[in-house]
Amino acid sequence: MIRWTRTEAGKKLAVNLAPDPAGNTAVWRDVHGVLRSRRVTKARPVAPFERLMMPHAATCPGLSRSRRRRTPGGGDQPPPPRPPRPGPGGGELYARLGVTKTATAQDIKKAYRRLARQLHPDLHPGDTAAGEKFKQVTEAYHVLSAPDRRATYDLTGRPPRPR
Structure with a gap:
């Protein structure tokens, strides 16, 4: 199961639902009930109101070679091209x-x-x-x-x- 959090930079980050004592991401709920997250560092250890969790593997960059999609020919499949964005219609x-x-x-x-x-x-x-x-x-x-x-x-x- 995945929980979505907001990082300090305002980006979405998926974390695993279960707390993990070996995790590297501190997660807490702010006053509005939104899940927030940040990286744990030596300068900023885990606070008492935070729980340690791991980022979800499906959303982390740098997937291992075994988790990448492969084509039937054996090579890595490039991501599908994005459709072009419509330009200004105007007129x-x-x-x-x-x-x-x-x-x-x-x-x-x-x-x-x-x-x-x-x-x-x-x-x-x-x-x-x-x-x-x-x-x-x-x-x-x-x-x-x-x-x-x-x-x-x-x-x-x-x-x-x-x-």
Whole structure:
């Protein structure tokens, strides 16, 4: 069984569930109930409130050759390649307003007002599609009208989270 702890550096570390008197990791619960861990050294021996445990073998670096995965041919199998991370999509909000990425604040405002006059729900009371389109245009204007939100969108390709 594995217990996950947080190291002093803030990283997760798996330790074996059973305390081990020959262990090299001190584990304790903080005031929030989170398991914390640290390396035991001569300068910082085990405190009375800590228990000695061993790091879990599956998460330790440097597995022995017998524990590595092998291919049928006998050689070590390299780890599988990671899928590529999607880059910034960007452009979807600009397309909703019908402007380019180099549009000025005035161009964005003009495009929004033009579309708002065309798609406003009061002008199309029974048309739910126009209402949805109006919401999308309003969201795009909300993000692109503020310089800080626009910069975040240009960098990440996603609208920033509301605060």
